[in-house]
Amino acid sequence: MSDTTTLPMIKTKPKTERPKLYKVILLNDDFTPRDFVVSVLKGIFRMGEGEALGVMLTAHQKGACVVAVYTKEIAETKARQGTELGQKHGYPLTFTTERES
Ligand code: TYC
Structure with missing residues (x-):
């Protein structure tokens, strides 16, 4: 007789959790000067002039x-x-901010 015991093979699937992502959303208003919005986008969100201008205009229009x-x-x-x-x-x-779906 064999002394070896056969155990059921349990596979544990490694879980790689993806971090939840959040959008930062810029809201339009009637008072903040356009160039101030652009400077905040460049300073805090590390955007170049063109991208910052585009984001500001989209918020302004939409x-x-x-x-x-x-x-x-x-x-x-x-x-x-x-x-x-x-x-x-x-x-x-x-x-x-808003949680990404
Ligand atoms: N609507 C503002 C204006 O006409 C400019 C502006 C744009 C303000 C985008 C906020 O998120 C904003 N002076």
Whole structure:
């Protein structure tokens, strides 16, 4: 008789969890100057002039524009920094965040 025991093979599939992503959304308003919006997009979201201009114009024309997508903490930090920079200069500039579907 053999002493070996046969065990059922259990395969554990390694789970590679993808981090949840969040959009940063720029909202239009009637008061923040266009060039100020562009400078905030360049400073906080590391955009070049052309891209920043395009995002600002889309928000201006459509009411809102997705600026970028990040993990939760980075999205919330950048949205807060952008909104606070507007407040510091007396503007109602607002960035929000939204979970990506
Ligand atoms: N609508 C503003 C204006 O006419 C400019 C603006 C654009 C403000 C985009 C906010 O997210 C914004 N001065």
